[in-house]
Amino acid sequence: MQAGFAFSKFADRLVSIVELTPGDLDLLTNMPSSIRYYGPCHHILQKGDRPDHCSLVLQGYLCWQHVNSSHRHITSIHVTGDVPDLHTFFDPRVDFDLVTLSPAVIASIPHSFFREISALSPSMARAFLLLFLTEAAALRNWTVTLGSRDALARVAHLLCEVVERLRAVGLARDFRIPSPFTQSGLADACGISPVHANRVIRELSRSNILQWQARTITINNWNELVRLAEFAPDYLRLRGGDVTELYRNSLPKSAIGRCASKDAALH
Amino acid sequence: MQAGFAFSKFADRLVSIVELTPGDLDLLTNMPSSIRYYGPCHHILQKGDRPDHCSLVLQGYLCWQHVNSSHRHITSIHVTGDVPDLHTFFDPRVDFDLVTLSPAVIASIPHSFFREISALSPSMARAFLLLFLTEAAALRNWTVTLGSRDALARVAHLLCEVVERLRAVGLARDFRIPSPFTQSGLADACGISPVHANRVIRELSRSNILQWQARTITINNWNELVRLAEFAPDYLRLRGGDVTELYRNSLPKSAIGRCASKDAALH
């Protein structure tokens, strides 16, 4: 993986929710990061850890999960460009396990880098905070779905969210994504049993809304999926538009030419 | 209600999760606040609002809720000392409705005050952030309960949380609290039907774990309630100990003598 790749994924995510100047984005080009490759089900953080760095997802999927007495619950899922443990920069205490769902490429970024950037640029400090606020908003929205919607709607909503967040950073343009989950994993995220998750997916395939095969999900009927989910993406706080448009004139010079090949990274 | 009362409730809450110096707490004594009395079911903020102030709960209960197509879901509940909309100081966008559950006394504090204090004291800025991080941690924890526990455990967990948070600010010392909810409200928070909420409460009364009468809840068997809920309060990030102990020597002079009569305020 080429040097400098990491910061461009992070820049994509930041720009997807907040407008930044070229000067702000240029600060990211000095981002120190060690890049690591993990297999699926690898524990990156565990309850009780006190990390001094954050994890930027470059490829694959991560989740926060809670395990007790043989039961697993996935509280959130994170895609390329996300920094799921950004809050450890504000407070290093960790309550849950951060685990890879699929094989994943992760850039490890020291807290000190976030501290330095925050000191140099108030608007970057604000962007980091907004990133975290957005995660919290998504979490609150998910409690509504978990608390009031049936299994079909939960599954549909989760899939909509994953696809929408991938699209926000220029991926999943063709509505075909590597599945973050086994069907059991989907069940653990939606708070349903694996058997029932399977029935819901079969129902969605039967209606030709999606295909689920060999850990690839293809959405055939996005509008219908959105309708079933009652998916209203405003809670994701995305600025909208194509990711390359969002940069407008704010691309740091050093990143020009990288965005075009974004889709290739996923597969 | 006496002048200066508002800041002492806020100080209680801050001190319950983070150690602060007398100098830091003294900054709060100048807190400008207009105090308002609301009846139950009063909308304080609505989806789409962009407030320039925050709401500090002095008495009673508030909740964030989401309403659509005749269904209400309560995502979180807030007690004395909480500032449920603290995040509007970081980003004024509001996604949900902030509503009183019971008659409530609210102090309205301008964002500008938080800005000033943050500029004067980095540790107060950090305390505000931690307050928000703690809310987010509680939310994540609740998704686990909603997604994996049955109705009895959900109800027990919610009651445990409310009691524990009240006790953190010196209230509910006798495990008897004014109920935040009607039984319907409890149902909306736990993602169950009102009828089933009633059956769960009846079961809890029958086992002599609690009494629910005329909007007063009395916990008769705290240990058993904790056991049913599998309630592990560490996610609340409370420093532990009695609220007056937590101050140690850090009470601002102007507040001395106020803490003793805290319980009286609730009723």
Added chain:
DNA sequence: CGATCTGTTGACTGTTATCAACTCCGGTGG
């Protein structure tokens, strides 16, 4: 080529939702 993981299906069970009716209580107006 057996082992294991993932997905699939049917039968049965259990939890919870829904509907409907009724009590109790406090408030309000006649």
Added chain:
DNA sequence: CCACCGGAGTTGATAACAGTCAACAGATCG
């Protein structure tokens, strides 16, 4: 003072949804 009303709580009957158990099929991998 009392009749009425609406909200809260209570209960039983029934139905829908989802969980559990069990068995098996297909894929992948050593």
